[in-house]
Amino acid sequence: MVSALEHVERLVGLRYLFSRLFPAKISLDFSIAIPTYNGGQRLGTVLDCLQWQLNATDLGWEVIVVDNNSTDDTADVIQQYQRTWSLQAPLRYGFEAKQGAGYARQKAIQMAASPLVGFLDDDTLPGMTWLASAYQFAQKHPQAGVIASRIRGSFETDPPKNFERIAALLALTERGSEPLMYIPSQKVIPPSAGMVVQRQAWLDSVPPELVLTGRTSTSMLTGEDTESILHIQRAGWQIWYNPHMRLQHQIPSTRLTPQSLQNLCRGIGLSRYRTRMLSVASWRRPPMLLLYMANDIRKILVHCLRHRQDVIYDDVAACELTLYTASLISPFFMAQRSIQQRLQKSSQ
Incomplete structure (x- = not known):
């Protein structure tokens, strides 16, 4: 006699198998998207963290790395990980030639095979329950178009004095230990690092071509994440902060130089x-x-x-x-x- 649990595990296993063979055809529960530009030296640590996610064995999920026209060995790194990838969740590779995080996120949304898409930067490390916490929160809050993470910094060198006054500009987010909803009238929007979006909310609300497309090798103009979230909020979706979705933002010393902070x-x-x-x-x-x-x-x-x-x-x-x-x-x-x-x- 096959138990109910064994039956569910078999069905989930079949979905994993078909998602590997036909990733664009199978509907999963969750997609993790990692847009990256020249992130070959950083991606491995993020992917290693994803292989240690807890309480996610009954979810059908995938990982999508979107190479935003990198000039380093990013593609080779992903191929190496694909050869040794131990998870049942498929590891997929996408390429976006247009420079800018906005274009890379659009590519990830197009590729995703699930109703929920969680974005990780190539320098943000998810906690071991990040995926499960994101999925569970989304099920409890179906009107949440965007769910933001709790992001703390991991600094290579000590930040400058009074850094807490500008910490939010580096996507560090600490809004307490209880969930809260961002009220439109307060004009506060969370960063995109670690955000989970309803894919349909994005498709219905965010235009294919944003005015702000993100930093590139020749421009520090940012704001594409805020623009995307504002489009979703304007369409009537709720924006939430979930303190149980924990991330560590790896901040190298080069990001803390006076010139780098000024440019940001x-x-x-x-x-x-x-x-x-x-x-x-x-x-x-x-x-x-x-x-x-x-x-x-x-x-x-x-x-x-x-x-x-x-x-x-x-x-x-x-x-x-x-x-x-x-x-x-x-x-x-x-x-x-x-x-x-x-x-x-x-x-x-």
């Missing part, structure tokens, strides 16, 4: 006109633009008066000033960028 803050600031106005009705945008600019000017003046010479000699204070200044000029930067893009398209 500048890129975030320059994208803010788009992310601010996306949740504002068209007719309200002119007066809201003036209010935002007035508030940015206020922040700059208050910051300079409060910190004085620290805005020159203190790395964090200098980064905050860069963020406020870039936010102020963001409308003009985005207008110039839009004109340049239209000219490029007309000349092609």
Whole structure:
């Protein structure tokens, strides 16, 4: 006599088998997507963590690595892991030639064979129950279009003094030990690292071509994750924080240099006109633009008066000033960028 548990295990095993043979045809419970650019030296650690996920044996899941036009050995690393991959969950490889995390995430959504897609960066390490916690939370909150992780930093070198003031800009997220929902009126959006999305919510809400497409080798303009989440939130889906989805963000010393932090803050600031106005009705945008600019000017003046010479000699204070200044000029930067893009398209 075959027990009910053995019957379920056989069915799950068959689904795993068919998902390996026909990954695009079989509906699974969960897809883990890892967009990466030149992540050959980092991917192995992330994939090793995924092989130690607990409480996930009854789930049908897959891992998709999206190579965002890498120039290193990323493809070779994935091929090596595929040859020795011990999990029943298939490890798949996708290639996206258009540079930018926004394009890579779109590729992952297209490839995913499940209704839930969890995004991991190639420098974020999931805890051993990350997958199970994400899936269970999604089942309890079917209106959650996006579920954000609890992300702590693992630093190669000590961060600068007062780093906690800008920690959120490096995707570090600590909002307590209880789940909470992001309220649209509060204008706060979680980072994309470790977020789980309803695939259908993304397909219905996020346009194929985002205005912000993410950092590239020639640009630090960011905000594509915020833009994607805002589209989903505007469509009526809930955005949640799940403290049981734990990640460690590996932050090398190169990410903590004054120049790197300044570039990051500048890129975030320059994208803010788009992310601010996306949740504002068209007719309200002119007066809201003036209010935002007035508030940015206020922040700059208050910051300079409060910190004085620290805005020159203190790395964090200098980064905050860069963020406020870039936010102020963001409308003009985005207008110039839009004109340049239209000219490029007309000349092609």
